[in-house]
Amino acid sequence: MTDDLRLDLLGPLRGWTGDRGIELGPLRQQALLAVMALRAGQVLPADELVDLVWNDAPPGSGARIVAPYVYRLRQLLPKDVLLRSRDGYSLRLGGTDLARFEELVSTAHATDDVDVRADRLAEALALFRGDPLSGLPGHYLGVERHRLSERRLKVLAERIDADLERGRYADLVPELVALVEADRLREQFAGQLMLAYWRSGRSSEALATYTRTRETLIDQLGVEPGPALRAIHERVLRNDEPLARPTVRDELPYDGAAFVGRDDVLDQVVSALRTAGPVVVAIDGMAGVGKTALAVRAARQLADVYPDGRLFIDLHGYTPGHEPVSALHALDRLLRTLSVPADRIPAELEERAALWRSELSGRRMLVVLDNAPDSAAVLPLLAGSPRCGVLVTSRRQLSGLDATARFAVDVLRAEDAQELLAEIVGPDRAKDPAAAQVVSQCGYLPLAIRVAGSRLRHRPSWTIEHLSKRLDAEDRRLAELSTDNGGVSPAFALSYEHLPPDQQRLFRLLGAMTGQDIDVYAAAALADVDTFEAEDLLEQLVDANLLLQLHPGRFQFHDLLRQYARTLEPEPDAVRRLLDYYLYATAAASTAIFSSQLQPLPSPPPVRLPEFASAADGLEWIDAEGGNVLATIGYAASSGTAEHAWQLGVAIAPCFFQRGRVDEMDEALELALRAAPDASAQARVLLSIGSLGRYRRGAEASLRTLQEARDRLPADADLTLRARLLASIGYSQAKLRPDDDAIAVLDEALTVARQSGDVGIMARVLGYLGVTYGDRLEFEEALAAYQESLALGEAAVQAEVLNGIGECQLELGRVDEALEALTTARDLGVERGSDYSLIYTYAFLCTAYARQERWDEAVEVGRRSLELALESDSVQSQQNAYLRLAETLLDKGELAQARPHFARALELALSEGPESMVQRAADGLERSSA
Structure with missing residues (x-):
């Protein structure tokens, strides 16, 4: 325990x-x-x-x-x-x-x-x-x-x-004498000893204590005693009683009736301000998120903890028509609030701050410093008393403030946003189903919801659906959520205007983001700066709560802030740099994944790219940036930059295929085909559609697309492109009928590939020949083609070729050789994140383990193969996975479990599959039903 x-x-x-x-x-x-x-x-x-x-x-x-x-x-x-x-x-x-x-x-x-x-x-x-x-x-x-x-x-x-x-003055004297002797520079104990002497009727000893302390401070530090000790000295000289405490002050402003969705953070703020002091709590968040309302609501719950008063001062860090209140002026107001006479308030900031801390000594007060522009404006206003609390709000993350607790206020949750709207417009009107759309259009930002709700409340003829339609136009949304007296755009404008010029420029440029978020490299390309400068600027925008940091190195706008950024002056060249970045980075990631350049581009790249040292680096980038690349293709296609659109589509498609993101692959290629400006580009896109679509839409549909690509291919097309197209046509023909005509087309593709000198396409055509001979049950010929492909050393096809070698060795009864090839294929597939090649690797391993009666391992990899196949939406891979798992279960003696897998394999093979697959599935179904 x-x-x-x-x-x-x-x-x-x-x-x-x-x-x-x-x-x-x-x-x-x-x-x-x-x-x-x-x-x-x-x-x-x-x-x-x-x-x-x-x-x-x-x-x-x-x-x-x-x-x-x-x-x-x-x-x-x-x-x-x-x-x-x-x-x-x-x-x-x-x-x-x-x-x-x-x-x-x-x-x-x-x-x-x-x-x-x-x-x-x-x-x-x-x-x-x-x-x-x-x-x-x-x-x-x-x-x-x-x-x-x-x-x-x-x-x-x-x-x-x-x-x-x-009133225990005399009892304290011995203890305080010892404390002062132990540390003659600690003015607080000296002041307490003076008070104990004085209130015990020993004024001369109180004055002597001051004299000794002053001499020590001058001798050792070269400074006079501070305001607190001097004030006690003056009282002893005048033999005055200590000044009476002012009446309890409560300067908190009205915080409104509508306060929803902040209960958790409200409890945390209140709890932080109830702890042992001195307590400094900082609240930050973007404009309009409700920081002041949270601070005031929290302060109202703390009267018992701070019975001497709750002070409030707006520092006007971001207030239209107001310059920020200086620390000097803020201290003047705060000291006057504590009834300090004007003639006792020093002129210098340091002495004024010291007097402020002295006046708070022994009090139990909460000071709310609202709308702070930065840390420097706050530091002189902090209380030194352990009984006092300070609550600061700012649009910036006050990193220079040594806060005991920090809270970042985010937008409201969807249900809380609707509750806030209902508080403003009334529960009956808020029942309209369009209310959910309205708060979404407001970005769940309290200020925006309050403006929208106010417009509705003052227009009884409007419905929430009508307001939603007005907010639906993004180019008008900010205007709808702004008023003559304020609202969203003016609030954002103040935050923007307080930025230095370099941060303002990046903020404007980020409005041109084509995706939902952005990393350091894309931002560096957008702004035409190095990555270190880009990261610093991005982090500074996060500190200003004008940008969200999803996780280190990746950033995102709030929807309304993004729309505001788009209203600012653009830089046309910046968008082209961003498009170049996504195109070259996607091509580089693809090259890392497939170990070959599928999409040649002019060199050197016009922008700085991430380093892709391995396939894993490329896959990680695709996983993070794939959605942004797809959005960029859509932007490029609609904005007239056709070259970027179709080239990006062709570059990203095989990467999406590799990761099983087939719907995104289809969308990218559809956009690319619409944007392709000429026959050559159209042929390239159609080649990708036909090749990658073969595994989902079947060989017949693939062949039609590839033949259309051949028809559009210019006569002077480069040999590599012609070889790739012939190879894909021949492979699709072979998947329909592995006859001599298909082999003839593949042989032609191999000849053209050798003429081009492209080792990558040569290795791929030989792999296609291996698959075709295997479908013809000519496994020695298939093995020879695979081994010739492997010998070329083309990393992009090694895993698939090793799968083929493993299958051939299994069919030829060489289980040990099959396992060696398939184990290597598995390691390569895992390293490269190639789920598609692993479908076949695990399926063939299922058979290999079964031949050695390693039943548990066989069933495990068989089920893994089927799981990946079902995720891939590939009919061919599902046929193979179902069949090999079924055969393993049958050989293991589990007929009832094998039967449905054979039935499904047969169903898929009858719709599209070689005769050998149909026959194996039918034989297995008959044997498992016996």
Whole structure:
């Protein structure tokens, strides 16, 4: 059980299980345990643990040193406390004295009873048994030791404040004298000692304390005492009572009635502001997402935690007609709010900020800083008092702000967006089915929904369906969601205008994105900058909440922001650079996948491309960018850039086929064919349609398309293209009838391929000949063709050719040779992500394992082959997979399971398949039914 282990960190490290202490071993071993305790519940990789524990003396063995230390700790600790996973190590704790300390401090902060507060703080401080983590080595633990010591001193000052508030002046003097002697530079304790002396009737000693402290500060630091200590000195001189606290102030603005869909984040913000202080909570998000409403709603729920008041100031970081409020002016207003006389407010920013912190000392107030332009505007306004909280909202991610908690506010969920619309227009009107479309057209952005709802509310004759039709035109949508007084476009415009010129330019250019998202390379091409600059600019737009980061290196607009970007001044050359990027990158990825250049392009590329060091790199790029490439083809086809459209379609189609994305393949080729500007281009596209469609639409439909391509092929077409077309025609003929006519066409294709000198097409034609001879049951001839193809060393066809060799060896009774070829084919197929070739590899392996009576392996790969075949939508591969799995089940003696597979194989073979396939399926069905 996790509660079997407790650790004490606020002194020498000690461990407990129940009432029994645990011996924790050598200091470095204790240091490892202490680091994991401070990060309890987190998974820590071994290399991170080395950095945290051994950074002062890095071991030569690197991360390998962690495992033996963890092993020894496991021998000492209760079971299932120190856990190991694939990603690292984690520690489960039942509790620590540090956690108890923070719990007691939080309890103290949550009460209005000064006696209870003082008692809880004293109880918390009693948990310290000396220096935290004392004696443990390592820089990280040294930093934590210093942090915890400072934390103790802050809580100690709070407890002394509580005792001063309770009137225990004389009792505090001895303790404070010792504290001041221990650190003469800590002005807070000196001030508390002055107050204790003064309120005990010992004014001369209070003044002497100030004099000694001032002399020490000047002598050692060259500075005068701060405003807080000087203010106490002046009060003692005047023998005035401390200034009366101002009445409780609540400056929070009206937050509106319609507040939906933020309950989770609202609870988190409120919870963060209830923790032990000082607390700084930052909320960021794009324009119109509802940051201010969230902040005000949260602040309204915290009156019990901050009974001295809740202040609110709009810093006008993004307000039409307003310059951002400077920190100097903001402090002036805040200090006046606390009833500080104008003549006591210093002119300099640093002194004004110091006075602000001094005035907040001992108070329990929440300060809401709304609409901050940047971190610099906020830093001087932060409270130093541990009882105060600061809540900041901004359109930017305030990375320069050391916030204790951060919350990024996103658009509403669909159901919450509809609820907000109903709050505005009324539940009856919101029942219209078109309401879902309206909030979608608003991008689920609260500001847009409020504008749309307001238009409806003030136009009783409009229906929600009517509004939806008005919003349907994308070029008019922003205008519909904007008003004379504001709305979506003005809000976006302010965010845009606050960007520096280089970020503004990229924002404008991103409006030309042809796909749904963009990576660093595509953005670099669009902006004609290097990838490092592009990434920096993209990240800066994310910081400004004008761009979404889906995951590292990939970015996306909110729909309405994208429409706004499209309204800005375009750069025509940028779109061509983006089209060039997608064309050349797709061709490069295809070359990496197939180890041959299927689509030759002029060299060198006009844009920088990702590195495709392996087929896996190419496949990963296609998986990520395939949708964007398809959208780019559609854009190019509709915008008159026909060359990019048809070439992109031809380049991406085999990649889609390789990944089983056949619907996208069909769409890409259809768009490419419509865009093809001349007969040569049309012939190339038709060649792709016929070749790749053979496996789905059948050989007969494929042959018709390929013959149309041949009819359009110009007489002067290059030999490689002519050889590819002849090869594909011959192969389709062979799949219909593997007769001499088909072999004659393939022989002609081989002759033309040899004339062209293209090794890749030569290897492919020989592979087609191997398949054809195999369908004729002439396996020796098939094996010879396959082996000649393999000898050419063309990587693009190796997996398919090895499949053919494996099939031939099986039919010739050479099971060991078949397994060797098929195992290599499997490894190649997995490496290249070629699901299509793996369908046949697994099917043939099914037969090979069955011949060796390795039944479990045979059935497993047989089922995997059928699964992939069904996903591929290829009739031919399904025939083969059904048949070989059925034959294996039959040989294993599982007749009932084999029968439906034979029946399905026969059904598919009768519709389209060689006679040999029909005969095998029929024989198997008869045998399994006996």
